[in-house]
Amino acid sequence: MNITEKILAKSAGVKNVYPGDIIDSNVDILMIHDLTGPLAVKSFEKIGIKKVWNNQKIIVVLDHQIPAESIKAAELHKTMRNFAKKQKLKIYDVGKGGICHQVLPEKGHVLPGEIILGADSHTCTYGAFGAFGTGIGSTEAAAVMATGKIWLKVPESIKINVNGEFKKFVTPKDLILFTIGKLGAGGAIYKSIEFSGSTISTMGMSGRMTVCNMAVEMGAKNGIIEPDKTTKRFLEGRIKQPEKAFELFRSDSDSIYKQTVDINVTDLEPQIACSPSVDNIKVVSEVNNIQIDQAFIGSCTNGRIEDLRLAAKILKGKKVKDNVRTLVIPASQEVYLQALKEGLVETFTDSGALVCGATCGPCLGGHIGLLAKDEVCVSTSNRNFIGRMGSKEAKVYLASPATVAASAIAGRIIDPQKVEI
Amino acid sequence: MKINGKAVKFGNNIDTDVILPGKYLVLFEPKELAKHAMDGIDPQFPEKAKKGIIVVGGKNFGCGSSREQAPIALKYSGVKCVIADSFARIFFRNAINIGLPLMECEGISKIVDNNDDLTIDINHGKISNNTKDKNLQVNKLPPFIIEILNDGGLIENLRRRINKNE
Ligand code: SF4
Numbered sequence: 001m002n003i004t005e006k007i008l009a010k011s012a013g014v015k016n017v018y019p020g021d022i023i024d025s026n027v028d029i030l031m032i033h034d035l036t037g038p039l040a041v042k043s044f045e046k047i048g049i050k051k052v053w054n055n056q057k058i059i060v061v062l063d064h065q066i067p068a069e070s071i072k073a074a075e076l077h078k079t080m081r082n083f084a085k086k087q088k089l090k091i092y093d094v095g096k097g098g099i100c101h102q103v104l105p106e107k108g109h110v111l112p113g114e115i116i117l118g119a120d121s122h123t124c125t126y127g128a129f130g131a132f133g134t135g136i137g138s139t140e141a142a143a144v145m146a147t148g149k150i151w152l153k154v155p156e157s158i159k160i161n162v163n164g165e166f167k168k169f170v171t172p173k174d175l176i177l178f179t180i181g182k183l184g185a186g187g188a189i190y191k192s193i194e195f196s197g198s199t200i201s202t203m204g205m206s207g208r209m210t211v212c213n214m215a216v217e218m219g220a221k222n223g224i225i226e227p228d229k230t231t232k233r234f235l236e237g238r239i240k241q242p243e244k245a246f247e248l249f250r251s252d253s254d255s256i257y258k259q260t261v262d263i264n265v266t267d268l269e270p271q272i273a274c275s276p277s278v279d280n281i282k283v284v285s286e287v288n289n290i291q292i293d294q295a296f297i298g299s300c301t302n303g304r305i306e307d308l309r310l311a312a313k314i315l316k317g318k319k320v321k322d323n324v325r326t327l328v329i330p331a332s333q334e335v336y337l338q339a340l341k342e343g344l345v346e347t348f349t350d351s352g353a354l355v356c357g358a359t360c361g362p363c364l365g366g367h368i369g370l371l372a373k374d375e376v377c378v379s380t381s382n383r384n385f386i387g388r389m390g391s392k393e394a395k396v397y398l399a400s401p402a403t404v405a406a407s408a409i410a411g412r413i414i415d416p417q418k419v420e421i
Numbered sequence: 422m423k424i425n426g427k428a429v430k431f432g433n434n435i436d437t438d439v440i441l442p443g444k445y446l447v448l449f450e451p452k453e454l455a456k457h458a459m460d461g462i463d464p465q466f467p468e469k470a471k472k473g474i475i476v477v478g479g480k481n482f483g484c485g486s487s488r489e490q491a492p493i494a495l496k497y498s499g500v501k502c503v504i505a506d507s508f509a510r511i512f513f514r515n516a517i518n519i520g521l522p523l524m525e526c527e528g529i530s531k532i533v534d535n536n537d538d539l540t541i542d543i544n545h546g547k548i549s550n551n552t553k554d555k556n557l558q559v560n561k562l563p564p565f566i567i568e569i570l571n572d573g574g575l576i577e578n579l580r581r582r583i584n585k586n587e
Pocket of ligand 1: 064099100101120122299300301359360363364381382
């Protein structure tokens with residue numbers, strides 16, 4: 001069995017599973033947030049059970065529209081606070097956490113070998129830690145809150161072998177964009193994607209999270225990477241119960257994959273997903289002449305300290321173009337604090353960028369930095385669907401923090417390898 | 422369960438941001454959400470759906486975010502059933518969980534045109550295009566999923582099962 005199959009088998013208490021099997025899994029952690037949570041709460045209350053199955057295993061994060069951008073959002077937040085209080089759930093409120101997919105691992109809620117469900121499609125991010133993470137909807141989250149169980153179909157798996165070393169200013173984001181371009185937006189529907197190879201094993205947790213985060217952009221059920229010493233190092237000091245053993249599953253050498261893809265990143269150039277679809281991938285230098293109105297560095301894909309350091313390296317001592325609104329949004333309070341300590345917030349502010357508190361921000365067009373008709377934004381986030389960041393007539397391009405920072409200076413989309421630093 | 426209605430067709434990779442843009446996620450009432458169904462691609466959709474229709478999608482229908490508000494908006498705008506060449510998995514689960522019947526059928530988008538009269542037999546996995554006089558047999562949904570749909574959704578299903586055990 002491969003790593004995903006092993007985790008699923010364990011969760012269902014069976015010895016073996018095969019692709020296509022429908023299993024009844026025990027859930028280790030469930031996450032709900034301010035947009036999907038209220039509906040889950042409403043559904044939970046309809047079931048007619050008073051208490052959640054396990055209040056230690058349900059995490060509430062307010063992140064999508066914080067601080068409340070409207071009275072409606074404020075009401076939703078209140079619903080979540082009240083529910084968390086009543087059920088005695090851990091809640092990361094405004095100023096205490098940040099984007100759910102950053103907060104859960106940071107605060108030690110994600111362990112290798114576990115089944116982590118989130119009422120959010122990018123729950124696949126947790127695969128970076130060797131966990132099985134997948135997104136579900138609100139009603140299903142309500143059912144999980146009641147029972148602690150979920151039915152899952154064991155997916156077929158795709159293996160992506162990545163080898164070689166990145167060139168300067170080429171990042172894990174460029175790798176995952178390239179992969180999406182190769183497989184297509186529907187290239188991994190219902191499937192598990194396992195990333196492996198020397199590039200992955202030398203990659204830090206931040207890069208691994210970026211890679212797994214976008215697995216869902218190919219339709220995948222989960223993205224996953226075998227846990228190793230890098231994973232362990234990240235978890236040290238973050239896990240609440242160090243005595244709680246976790247299992248480091250690895251894929252057997254005779255595991256079966258539906259498809260294997262080999263990628264060598266040695267010559268990989270910076271990649272960009274052009275509006276309006278995430279698999280409309282081009283090499284950045286080919287789309288050189290697109291003027292931009294907004295540059296966004298942040299989101300659960302690329303709002304980590306490593307991303308901010310990279311952007312700051314490019315922006316240091318430079319000014320962003322006058323007509324480019326540049327938003328920098330750290331993925332969590334922890335990232336924000338670190339960026340402050342390292343002087344990155346100063347660098348960004350000096351360059352003319354606006355640094356906001358940890359939130360999803362413009363990523364989903366909920367609040368902060370929406371786009372007007374005909375405007376163009378280059379963003380480090382993960383989706384460029386029509387209307388995703390505001391007007392249906394706006395365009396969103398997805399790229400790495402290096403490309404976005406370089407483009408903010410140039411006022412147009414530009415290959416970061418071409419800027420002088 | 423048999424469903425009859427006229428087809429309203431969409432292309433490949435119809436994402437949930439198109440089905441229900443993020444800015445409407447603060448709305449809570451299904452009827453309010455329904456007013457914005459398919460807002461990203463066809464603002465006239467709620468008007469069309471009113472009479473009770475069947476949505477026919479291409480590949481990867483419902484991709485993108487996990488927002489359950491997307492199938493809710495469709496259901497309450499008048500969509501009786503969604504059939505597509507393939508579905509994104511979260512959308513598929515969400516639709517079942519809120520009691521919106523759906524069926525996957527590769528190649529369906531090629532043999533249905535807008536306004537064709539369709540009959541979907543969920544229990545037997547049969548799709549009939551009455552306008553073109555064509556029948557298709559597809560993989561049946563597993564019995565427990567049909568049971569959830571018959572109960573009207575996962576919450577109702579769970580309530581029934583819990584009451585039975587008590
Ligand atoms: S940052 Fe964007 S993709 Fe990530 S959880 Fe928030 S809205 Fe979703």
